[in-house]
Amino acid sequence: MDTYKLYNGVEMPIIGMGTWPLAGENLERLMKEALSIGYRMFDTADNYFNEDAIGNVLNKNSSIRNEIFIMTKISDEKKMNFPWSSIGKYFYKTSPYMKAHSAKDVVNMLVNNSLRKLKTDYVDCLIIHWPYPDYFLDIWEAMIGLYKEGKLRSIGVSNCRERHLEMLKQNFSVLPMVNQICISPLDTKRALVEYCRKENxxxxxxxxxxxxxxxxxVESEIMKTLLHKYRVDLGHILLMWNKAQGIVPIPKSAHVERLKANFNFNSVSMISEDVELLYSLNEDMQYLPESIYCPGI
Ligand SMILES: NC(=O)c1ccc[n+]([C@@H]2O[C@H](COP(=O)([O-])OP(=O)(O)OC[C@H]3O[C@@H](n4cnc5c(N)ncnc54)[C@H](OP(=O)(O)O)[C@@H]3O)[C@@H](O)[C@H]2O)c1
Incomplete structure (x- = not known):
């Protein structure tokens, strides 16, 4: 499988499988299919409640564990039914739990829980799900500690903008190897993409x-032209657009045929002029979890 090299030398596959909201035996079945299709990277999170299922598959495939790249996230255990009105259990100064625990304790506990569920003794990449403003620097410091211990082969962030990354840069010598964000031709986040490229x-x-x-x-003339030119479907165009920018997409599907189609995203390459054409569709459109659920944005 083709990979990108993170700045610490760890190799990350050029496409991964998203796993939310898949779980249980259904996820185990889909992950097995994905492995036989060729996927080697799987994205999960503590609050997807599916690390156990992924761990079961890892356990059965222990002979190829070193070929598989697991990316998981630590989160605040917010009550997902009322995300807009409740704070999380962790990583909020006003949370009763945080009166008795340090961010470092929580990070260690969350990572140990993930390792237990994933039935592995290391995670290939651990990311902070959101830049929790009360504890952002403390969480990062704790993650660096676990990275140096070898429990985490790489560390990163998610939903972070330039200002969050600058904050880490000003305070630490170990910077995120990865930033997991939502981009699309309707929300290109171009300055952030350039920033991350510059900072490796x-x-x-x-x-x-x-x-x-x-x-x-769907109705854009640019998209119609590209669909005709490349003779692929719209999903394929979106994944090619990621690839042409050196970005790793993690599409999720509950259908094996779509898992296969998505994995084939590399069969045609998009030329840079067409990447630019798609940039021209930008509307700064916000995807829901970023704008409503996301603390620290
Ligand atoms: N860091 C974060 O804050 C964050 C936030 C959201 C998601 N994520 C991660 O990103 C992953 C992907 O995001 P997502 O699941 O929200 O969105 P997505 O992968 O962009 O889209 C998933 C949707 O597209 C459909 N689909 C998949 N392949 C298709 C194809 N070839 N043609 C047509 N439709 C197709 C799926 O339906 P079927 O399943 O029915 O095929 C599903 O409805 C998640 O699973 C999760 O791992 C991270």
């Missing part, structure tokens, strides 16, 4: 297909 931070694109049915894309 590998971008991972979550929800790369989220706008697949958006009329602004």
């Amino acid at each position: 931070i590998q971008l991972v694109c979550y929800a790369p297909l989220m706008q697949i049915k958006n009329r602004l894309l």
Whole structure:
């Protein structure tokens, strides 16, 4: 499988499989299919409640554990049914739990829980799910500690903008190797993409297909031209657009045929003029979890 090299030398596959909201035996079945298709990277999070299922598959494939790249996230255990009105259990100064625990204790506990569920003794990349403003620097410091211990082969962030990354740069010598964000031709985050490129931070694109049915894309003359030119479907165009920028997409599908189609995203390459054409569709459109659930944004 083709890979990108993170700045610490760790290799990350050029495409991964997203796993939210898959879980249980269904996820185990899909992950096995994905492995036989050729996927070697899987994106999960403590608050997807599916690390156990991924761990079961890892356990059965222990002979190829070193070929598999697991990216997981630490989160605040927010009550997902009322995300806008509740603070998380962790990483908020006003949370009763944090009166008795340090951010370092929480990070260690969350990482140990993930390792237990994933049935592995290391994670290939651990990221902070959101830049929790009360404890952002403390969380990062604790993650560096676990990285240096070898429990984490690489560390990164998610949903971070330039100012969050600058904050880490001003305070630490170990910077994120990865930033997992949502971008699409309707929300290109161009300055952030340039910033990460300059700082050697590998971008991972979550929800790369989220706008697949958006009329602004489907009805755009630019998209129609590209669909005709490359003779692929719209999902393929979106994944090619990621690849042409050196960004790792992590599409999720509950259908084996779509897992296969998405994995084939590399069969045609997009030329840079067409990447630019798609940039011209930018609307700074916000994807829901970024704008509503996201602390620290
Ligand atoms: N860091 C973060 O804050 C964050 C936030 C959101 C997501 N994520 C991660 O990113 C992953 C992907 O994001 P996502 O699942 O929200 O969105 P996505 O992967 O962009 O889109 C998933 C949707 O597209 C459909 N789909 C997949 N392949 C398709 C194809 N070839 N043609 C047509 N439709 C297709 C899927 O339906 P079917 O399943 O029915 O095929 C599903 O409805 C998640 O699973 C998660 O791992 C991270």
